[in-house]
Amino acid sequence: MSERRPRKDALRNRAAVFTAADALFADCQSPDSVTMADIAVAAGVGKATLFRAFGDRTGLIRALYAARLEPVRTAVEQGPPPLGPDAEPLVRVPALLDAVLCLKLDNRHLALALEQTGSDSPYGAEYYAWCHTLLRTLLERIPGLPESDFTAHALLAATRADLVEHLAGEQGLPRDEMRARLAGFTARILGAEGTQGHQDTQESS
Amino acid sequence: MSERRPRKDALRNRAAVFTAADALFADCQSPDSVTMADIAVAAGVGKATLFRAFGDRTGLIRALYAARLEPVRTAVEQGPPPLGPDAEPLVRVPALLDAVLCLKLDNRHLALALEQTGSDSPYGAEYYAWCHTLLRTLLERIPGLPESDFTAHALLAATRADLVEHLAGEQGLPRDEMRARLAGFTARILGAEGTQGHQDTQESS
DNA sequence: TGCGAACCGGACCAACGGTCCGTATCGTCG
DNA sequence: CGACGATACGGACCGTTGGTCCGGTTCGCA
Known part of the structure; x- marks a missing residue:
């Protein structure tokens, strides 16, 4: 029961966030100079999407x-x-x-x-x-x-x-x-x- | 040259902050649950005094x-x-x-x-x-x-x-x-x- | 006792993690 | 194919925290 497949855009966005965050962390001075807002912008999604997909930072x-x-x-x-x-x-x-x-x-x-x-x-x-x-x-x-x-x-x-x-x-x-x-x-x-x-x-x- | 002795109240306050902070850190769950404001209150001084005395956290x-x-x-x-x-x-x-x-x-x-x-x-x-x-x-x-x-x-x-x-x-x-x-x-x-x-x-x- | 410098302190600011809710999209069913 | 409910979107919003500003007070020296 339960365990519905997530929607397609959800997966797409999750992947986008993933990639963007990875890139941001790859080239930055300090790890905490990359904020959640930054990641959201870079991924082209809203901030809430980050938190929905991954819980928290x-x-x-x-x-x-x-x-x-x-x-x-x-x-x-x-x-x-x-x-x-x-x-x-x-x-x-x-x-x-x-x-x-x-x-x-x-x-x-x-x-x-x-x-x-x-x-x-x-x-x-x-x-x-x-x-x-x-x-x-x-x-x-x-x-x-x-x-x-x-x-x-x-x-x-x-x-x-x-x-x-x-x-x-x-x-x-x-x-x-x-x-x-x-x-x-x-x-x-x-x-x-x-x-x-x-x-x-x-x-x- | 220079290097004036700090004022008496400055020293007193510094000591107060020191003691208060020490006590607060001694009994707390997580170290970052003790905030600068907490310390200031506990020491009975203004927040700026903390930063003046110690620079930053x-x-x-x-x-x-x-x-x-x-x-x-x-x-x-x-x-x-x-x-x-x-x-x-x-x-x-x-x-x-x-x-x-x-x-x-x-x-x-x-x-x-x-x-x-x-x-x-x-x-x-x-x-x-x-x-x-x-x-x-x-x-x-x-x-x-x-x-x-x-x-x-x-x-x-x-x-x-x-x-x-x-x-x-x-x-x-x-x-x-x-x-x-x-x-x-x-x-x-x-x-x-x-x-x-x-x-x-x-x-x- | 008076005066300037040093210091006080709490209101204030900016930034960040995290949430809310009206809106757009998905996907399914008739 | 159209419509409807569920699901996810996203940006405005919030609370907290480290750190600053400036009018008022206190110190210490002459």
Whole structure:
């Protein structure tokens, strides 16, 4: 029962908003310099349409980010190693973190917007829960690695959007440099030496 | 030349605002549920006085946090080991991180407010620069630990206010439990086993 | 005691997220 | 094919918040 198909124009408008917002976030100084009104204008719709389609600002940003995250998600859930489920934890963990980092590097403003969206901490978002759970599960399968829950949080904290922005954006740290640093850090946590080698798990943009 | 002493009432009001704001942040649900107007009323002054004394909301929060940080700062800069300058890096690093964590645990709302203050990322704040520089310097003195700059960032990221809030606040992780987790994480990074032992570097409140 | 500078404070402003409601469009049924 | 109800549109509107302005008051020095 219920669950009527939404009207055609509703879908069209939703898509228009989506595209416009994506573009606006892509080239802007600060994520909160792009307002809901801006997006509405750019999409050629009324402001109420935004809110009807996405609930609120947070919802819109989450939706945008979810779209960007989706390829990573499928790559992780059903792709080939090192990201896919067939990879050993010791290689999959770095691959996952690298993928997350790359995603944020490629969508800096969006990630920034997502993580600093006012009072809602990132830790309530669905995407974080997914990431954290997966990472934790992987860490649990690595012998001699206690407190996988906290470790997962701490590792993910090293990819926080504003840190990425600070290093890659303001401080000009090159992309691959940053990936290498994170990989090194991860390797240290994973307990061994020489676990570092990996590359190109993600798009480049 | 110049630099006239500020007037007496100016100082008095500044102090009043300081106290009131501190109290308001201490017991509130969300840090941004305490508005500048609230603070002004609580302090019994006009709103403009707030802005005259602290510039803007960020300035006020920074000032409040700086006051809380100050004891830690002196303990680090001229106190006894393990926090003070005479301690070996291998014990001083965990001590420093533990002190930072304790500070955030004891001033959750304030730390939260500080780190999510709209567009200004924490990485621009003076307190962070201080912390990061010190930590980096210490890490550099530990043999076999490369990329101390990134490592310092990553370790500090594990003490991010919203993570602390998520774990200690929403998830009910006990204080000492959390300290132990962070200590364990740090120890892993520092490269050895058995470097964990330490306690009570900080107030309890 | 008088005078200028410094400061006070609340009315005021602009901007933003979010809502309301009259109107236009869709799509379905006779 | 025409008409009618449901659905979505959109821009005017609202409340809140950070931040400013300016007439009046207080301070502190001579």
